[in-house]
Amino acid sequence: MKSIDLGHYQSLFCKKLADDGKSFNTIKNYRTDLNIFMQFLAIKGQKSVITAITHEQLKEYNKYLSQKYSSPNSIRRRIQALRMFFDYLVAQNIYPDNPVKKMLVSPKVVDLPNPPEFHVIKAVFESLNPELSHKHFDKLLNLRNRVLIQLIYGGGLKVSHIENLRAEHIQLYKKEYRILVAPEKRDPFTISMPKEFNSLHLEYSEALLKQKQKDDIDFSHYLFNGNPYRILSGGLSARGIEVIFKEYSRLFDIQLTAKNIRQACIFKWLGQDRPEARIKEWMGVQPQYSLKPYRDLLELQPNKYCYLEL
Structure with a gap:
């Protein structure tokens, strides 16, 4: 078999992912995960230019x-x-078969939901009262962070949905706002926002427009990235969202993440007796996905997992 430069083909693999319309974060995750295999080869004193990957190497990698x-x-x-990467090499006639398919992998572990209690989410939300801010930009940052919490807790949006959310994706329909979500591998759908979002959305949009004019910047993203003084760019990245919630976790001495706030939203929907099919659609999961872990916890501790709108 001829020599294969894994680094070279990794770059081509990531380019194909981009050509297939995969998101920036998806491609970044693949690149990061594949680099771990490259690091493993380097630690073992092996080169990334190979002629074959042996079963023994893969066993060692699993141990690593x-x-x-x-x-x-x-x-x-x-x-x-790594399996997807070798699928690509096989499809391109670079490698004869996929050795990674023979690796034994532990079954996926489903973590139990562990959301912050409602009073914590409410306390963080209320701490962002824009009326307490004397400067316009401080007020705008508080409004943006309130909107961020409402998008996750009020609407159950994923970080991947929020990153590229555009202002035109938010439309008023019969006195309630709906958000258009267009996932990579699914048909677009809309999520209904609670009525409490209405006035917040209008106040935020007005303050954002004023600041965009002041900073002489324009973009179609709904959220923005900024420093303490001005808007830097449109859009709020996954890393930016993580930093925001890390700061609130520090201030309130509790673990607060987009993931566990979204779990609280799912409990809220169940408490509102929303149809399971609708909840699963909004969650972006398959119809066979089980909400049993949520229902079991709700039945065991109904007071703890009782969530209201903000």
Whole structure:
């Protein structure tokens, strides 16, 4: 078999992902996961230019991942990325078959929901009262962060939905706002926002327009990235959202993430007796996905998992 430069073909693989319309974050994750395999080869004194990957090497890689990561899901993800990469090499007639398919992988572990309690979310939300801000830009930052919490807790949006959310995706329909979500692999759908979002959206949009004019900047994104003084760019990245919630976690001495706030939203929908099919559509999961972990916790501790609108 001829020599294969894995680094070269990794770049081509990522380019194909981009050509297929995969998101920036998806491609970044594949690249990061594949680089871990490259690091493994380097640690073992092996080159990234190979003629074959042996079963023994893959066993060693599995052992390496088990020592590096405590989460079975983290290990699964790295192996899955390598399997997809070799699928690509096989499809391009670069490699005869996919050796990664023979690797034994632990079954996916489903973590139990662990959302912050309602009073915590409410306290963070109320701490962002724009009326307490004396400067216009401080007020705008508070409004943006309130909107961010409402998008996740009020509408159950994923970070991947929020990153590229445009102002035109938010439309008024019969006195309530609906948000158009267009996932990569699914048909577009809309999510209804609670009525409490109405006035917040209008106040934020007005303040944002004023600041965009002041900073002489224009963009179609709904949210923005900024420093303490001005808007830097349109859009709010996954990393930017993570930083915001890390700061609130520090201030309130509790773990607050987009993921666990979204879990609180799912409990809220269940408490509102929303149809399961609708909840699953909004969650972006398959019809066979089970909401049993949520229902079990709700039944065991109804007061703890009781969530209201903000």
